[in-house]
Amino acid sequence: MQGDVSPSTASARNRDRASLPEVFSTVRVASPDQNWARKLFSYMGPGYLVAVGYMDPGNWATDLQGGAQYGYRLLCVILLSNFMAILLQALSARLGIATGRDLAQACREWCPRWLSFPLWTACEIAIIACDVAEVIGTAIALQLLFHIPFLIGTIISVLDALLVLFFMRRGFRFLEAFIAALLGVIALCFTLQIIAAAPPVAELLRGFIPHRDVVTHPGMLYIAIGVIGATVMPHNLYLHSAIVQTRAYGASIAERRDALRWSVTDSSVALMLALFINAAILIVAAAAFHNTAYQNVAEIEDAYRLLSPVLGFGLASTLFAIALLAAGTNSTITGTLAGQIVMEGFLHLRIAPWARRLLTRGIAIIPVIFTVAFYGDGSVNTLLIASQVVLSLQLPFAVIPLILFVSSRKIMGPFQLRKSFAVASWGVAGIILALNVKLLIDTLF
Numbered sequence: 295m296q297g298d299v300s301p302s303t304a305s306a307r308n309r310d311r312a313s314l315p316e317v318f319s320t321v322r323v324a325s326p327d328q329n330w331a332r333k334l335f336s337y338m339g340p341g342y343l344v345a346v347g348y349m350d351p352g353n354w355a356t357d358l359q360g361g362a363q364y365g366y367r368l369l370c371v372i373l374l375s376n377f378m379a380i381l382l383q384a385l386s387a388r389l390g391i392a393t394g395r396d397l398a399q400a401c402r403e404w405c406p407r408w409l410s411f412p413l414w415t416a417c418e419i420a421i422i423a424c425d426v427a428e429v430i431g432t433a434i435a436l437q438l439l440f441h442i443p444f445l446i447g448t449i450i451s452v453l454d455a456l457l458v459l460f461f462m463r464r465g466f467r468f469l470e471a472f473i474a475a476l477l478g479v480i481a482l483c484f485t486l487q488i489i490a491a492a493p494p495v496a497e498l499l500r501g502f503i504p505h506r507d508v509v510t511h512p513g514m515l516y517i518a519i520g521v522i523g524a525t526v527m528p529h530n531l532y533l534h535s536a537i538v539q540t541r542a543y544g545a546s547i548a549e550r551r552d553a554l555r556w557s558v559t560d561s562s563v564a565l566m567l568a569l570f571i572n573a574a575i576l577i578v579a580a581a582a583f584h585n586t587a588y589q590n591v592a593e594i595e596d597a598y599r600l601l602s603p604v605l606g607f608g609l610a611s612t613l614f615a616i617a618l619l620a621a622g623t624n625s626t627i628t629g630t631l632a633g634q635i636v637m638e639g640f641l642h643l644r645i646a647p648w649a650r651r652l653l654t655r656g657i658a659i660i661p662v663i664f665t666v667a668f669y670g671d672g673s674v675n676t677l678l679i680a681s682q683v684v685l686s687l688q689l690p691f692a693v694i695p696l697i698l699f700v701s702s703r704k705i706m707g708p709f710q711l712r713k714s715f716a717v718a719s720w721g722v723a724g725i726i727l728a729l730n731v732k733l734l735i736d737t738l739f
Contacts, residue, residue, distance in 0.1 A: 314635065317466040319542045323553070337556035339470030340537040341564030342477060343628050344383055347527040348376070348568035349480065350424065350625035351431020351618060354575055354594060356520040361579025362591040364514055366493075366501025369573055371518045373502050376569040378722045379526050380562050382693060383534050385700050385711070385719060387557045390535035391543075391550050392709035393699075397535045397692065398639020400699050414640035416691035420528040421633050423684040426677065428629060431594075432622035438598050438615040448663060457627060466540050473627065476620040481567060483617035484574035490607035491581035498577060509732070519686050519729050521572075526726070528685060528692040529632040534561065536635045547708055554709070581605075594618065687730055693723050 321339070324332040360368040390396055395403065401413050433447030442450070461469040508518050543553035582604045583591045591597055601610040637643055697719045700711045711719070 314536055314540070314631070316462060317540050319539065320465070321467055321540050321542060323541050323543055323556075326552070333552075333556055334559060337541060337553070337560045338563075339467065339474075339560070340387075340534060340540065340557065341383075341561035342470060342474045342567075343537060343631070344530050344534045344561055345477065345564035345568040346473060346621075346624040346628045347424070347530040347533070347632075348379060348565060349477075349571045349621055350527075351427045351434075351594075351622050353521075353572055354431065354618065354621070355427075356517055357572055357575035358579045358591065358594065358597050360514075360517045360521060361576035361581075362583040362589055362597075364517070365580045365584040366498050366577065367505050367508065368514070368518060368521060369498070369501030369576060370504045371508060371521045372569065372572050372576060374504070374725075375522045375526055376565060376572070378522075378725070379530075379568075380565050381715075381718060381722060382526060382531060382696070383561045383565065384558045385696055386531045386534040387538045387561060388554055388700050388706075388709060388711070389696065390538045391554045391557060392706050394539070395535075396539075396635055396639055397532045397696055397699075398636045400535075400639075400705075401695055402640050402642075404699065404705060405695060410640065413691055413695065414636065416688050417528060417532065417636050417640070420685055420688035420692070421629065421636065423681040423688070424527065424529060424625070425629055426681045428622055428625045430677065431618055432626065434594050435615055435619035435622055438595065439612075439619060445663065451622075451626070457623070461627065466537075469627070473624055476624045477567060477571075479620045480571055480617045483613040483620075484571055484578065486613055487578045487601070487605070487607070487610055488574055490605045490610055491578050493577050493581040501580075515729075515732060516683070519732075520683050522686050522689075522726065522729065526686075526689060528688045529629070529636065531692045531696055532635050532639070533628060533632040536639075537631065550709070686726070689726050690723065690730070693726060697723060 321336070323336040357368075357372070360371075386397060389400060393400065398414075398417070402410050405413065429448055429451050432451040433442075433444050436442040436447035436450065437444050461472060508514055538553070538557045541553060541557070543549050578601070579591070579597065582601060583589060583597075586604065588596075588600055588604070591600065598611050598614050601614055602608055602612075697711075697716070699705050700709075701716045701719075703710045
């Protein structure tokens with residue numbers, strides 16, 4: 295890292311410097327004399343936008359394949375990745391609240407110039423990989439629910455840029471409420487499916503205990519890394535560090551400590567919802583397909599077609615498709631914000647959110663259209679899984695700078711990360727790096 299910044303300068307609440315100036319410090323927070331429920335409610339919202347990234351359509355492919363092929367054994371990976379996500383998102387919120395900068399701005403300001411461009415490139419690749427999953431998920435959901443051809447659904451997905459423009463004009467609180475409502479729809483759909491699937495509780499609980507074969511079995515490791523890539527999203531670290539600044543908290547140390555406490559509570563609670571949904575997808579797949587002739591079910595379309603007859607629950611397939619459409623819609627909205635934050639932070643380039651979204655989505659649909667055109671609709675699931683592995687490979691480029699920043703006394707001042715949490719954070723980074731190296735070795739050799 296380079297440069298220095300005093301804590302007092304870093305903490306200044308400056309709208310002109312914010313990544314999302316149109317919503318910066320626009321949400322009022324509860325006063326100190328109000329009760330904890332009002333305080334929590336005033337800070338609730340950013341965590342649910344972050345949680346969206348942990349249950350996007352990319353998760354569906356990895357969770358479905360993991361459950362169908364390996365039963366409940368990969369539940370331990372979902373649990374581990376969720377705890378990793380809670381820790382990393384807490385670091386992201388800490389950086390934003392303590393310094394008044396998001397992660398992209400921090401990388402541009404405090405990393406060497408020769409490193410800033412590769413970090414921006416890696417983040418853009420991650421956003422495009424995530425966008426590929428959103429395109430596929432939305433197009434599949436439209437096909438399943440309304441019989442819209444896949445390629446036409448892919449093109450329709452480009453128009454979600456208009457949703458972002460609409461919500462941002464209505465206010466950030468309105469956007470948060472819409473996101474939370476769709477998350478509720480997803481959670482309800484999977485709750486009903488779990489009840490219908492009636493998984494064996496003892497076997498399910500054993501799945502949360504780590505197994506050695508998760509690392510030693512190449513196929514299981516590939517899915518496990520995909521789960522981590524689909525769960526711990528690189529762009530979410532950039533997103534969270536910016537949107538926590540939508541709250542109108544003060545600039546004093548006490549006020550920022552209070553804001554950090556409630557923001558971390560918000561994201562932790564929201565990510566537990568993400569844990570439930572990710573686990574639910576795998577549990578439903580394991581209960582429905584693992585001990586049947588459908589163990590090789592990996593396609594979202596096949597899961598949709600088989601869920602109702604296998605579970606004996608007529609609405610199972612419809613609920614599955616509705617939840618998929620809700621997940622795709624949610625993910626496209628938060629992806630737009632993340633893309634805007636990354637571009638503005640790294641490049642100091644501000645363009646209209648709808649233009650940014652059309653650019654990113656336009657790039658993302660190219661590999662989807664190419665794959666479908668040359669290999670058919672049945673190949674998109676392979677592309678979906680691969681996109682999540684790409685995300686996992688990009689994680690170190692976001693995680694390592696984040697940990698370096700929040701561990702620095704010069705940058706964070708009194709908000710410097712405690713040594714115990716720094717050790718845990720580096721442990722998470724080490725796990726990500728080790729899994730990525732193992733994947734590359736297995737792939738190349």
